[in-house]
Amino acid sequence: MREPDWQSEDGDIKLYCGDCAAVLADLPEKSVNCCVTSPPYWGLRDYGTAEWEGGEAECDHTRPDRQGASGERATRTTGHDDIYRDLCGKCGARRIDSQLGLEATPEEYVDKLVEIFRQVRRVLRDDGTVWLNLGDSYGGLAGGNNGVPPEWQRAGRGQSRVTKIRAAGTRTKDLCGIPWRVAFALQADGWYLRQDIIWAKPNPMPESVTDRCTKAHEYIFLLSKSARYWYDAEAIKEEAIGTGGGAFGKVLMADVAAKSGAQARRYERPDYREIGRNRRSVWTVATQPYSEAHFATYPAKLIEPCILAGCPAGGVVLDPFIGSGTTAEVCATKGRGCIGIELNREYMELAIRRIRPAIQQGPDDALFKQAKRIEQPLLIGE
Structure with a gap:
């Protein structure tokens, strides 16, 4: 089994730097409780992980017709779309890059994700779940700027850049439907x-x-x-509107608590709330700014319900595209372990800097501080 490139002192948080497919292949079967992740979106950004093989060391591998821009205009218009994608036309060097999202077509992107999630399925427990966040892209000039203003496209040291891929078989302005293509492909591959x-x-x-x-x-x-x-479901209940206590509430809860089996045990848990409704399927969560270099970060509040509902306290969450470390940060504050994988070493360093304070702070609730000592009921789907 491959050793992590970084881990917390207690070993609960482990980070690996490398291609996620290769790292996943080295992880033991059925070793994680759930997967919470957001892969790079198709055709949107180049995260700067490419290396060049052969050719001339001093070559910048930039298309000649793109050179000469300077100042503010260069900051806004020069990106990884200006660099040869496969073979440098000036020196003949070959671009080697295993990052996801720069495939020539949506179909290639979907196929690659399906392959990666076959490895995820292997390391996931039989009672495990995947919570997969995906955004969409427009066709023709894949990603392009997708209507994003120029000032949002700037990229400095360590940042991703908006990329423009000429996408074969797609029409300009066509919404590609990438999230649903991926979802249906995973379903066809055996996922529920x-x-x-x-x-x-x-x-x-x-x-x-x-x-x-x-x-x-x-x-x-x-x-x-x-x-x-x-x-x-109990861990992520919403506040019920118009639900009160009183005699009716007490009788109702007494009746429910009298049930036998796993459900009855649920009411003995410290995190059980008598009042609440099953969580709805539309989650309104504001995007969260991140001051460091990594561009694509989902907010912690978005994935908290995924982790609480999908992984028991003391369990392990997998994120094969850990990026700036949001998933691991939330796991540290909720009494869960985490295995994160990141291709870009610079981003992994960002993740480590972000995770350390959360580890030092520890779980944010008495329940999670006792996580490994609390007997958890087996909650199952339909």
């Missing part, structure tokens, strides 16, 4: 597609478009390995 959850953004990224609405949502897909799986 349990639910689509809408991430509604009250503060979406502005777009310079006038012939459609500003995009203000993304998807989170809940997938399971088996028909019966761990799912703790």
Whole structure:
């Protein structure tokens, strides 16, 4: 088994630097409770992980017709779309890059994700779930700027850049439907597609478009390995509107608590709340700014329900695209372990800096501090 490139003192948080498919292949079978992740979106960004083989060492591998720009204009217009994608036309060097998202077509991207999630399925317990966050892209010039204003496209040291891939077989302005293509492909590959959850953004990224609405949502897909799986609905209940106590409430709860089996044991848990309703499938969560270099970070509040519902306290969450470390940070504050994989070593360093304070702070609730000593009931799906 491969040793982690970094781990917390107690070994609960482990980070690996490398291609996620290769790292996953080295992890033991059925060793994680759930997977919470957001892969790089198709055609949107180049995260700067490419290396060049052969050719001339001093060559910049930039297309000649793109050179000469300087100042503010260069900052805004020069990106990884200006660099040869496969073979340098000037020195003949070959580009070697295993990052996801720069495939020539949506089909190639989907196929690659299906292969990666076959490895995820191998390391996932039989009662495990996947919570997969995906955004969409437009066709023709894949990604392009997707209506994003120029000032949002700037990239400094260690940052991703907006990329523009000439996507074969797609029409300009066509929405590619990438999230649903991936979801249906995973379903066809054997996963149970349990639910689509809408991430509604009250503060979406502005777009310079006038012939459609500003995009203000993304998807989170809940997938399971088996028909019966761990799912703790109690941990993510919403406040019920108009629900009170009183005699009726007490009688009702006494009746419910009298049930036998796993459900009855649930009411003895410290995190049980008598008042609440089953969580709805539209989650309104504001995007969260991140001051460091990594661009694509989902907010901690978005994935907290995924981790609480999908992984028992003391269990292990997998994120094969850990990026700046949000998943591991939330796991540290919720009494869960985490295995994270990141291709870009610079981003992994960002993740470590972000995770350390969360580890030092420890779990944010007395329940999670006792996580490994609390007997957990087996909660299963339909």
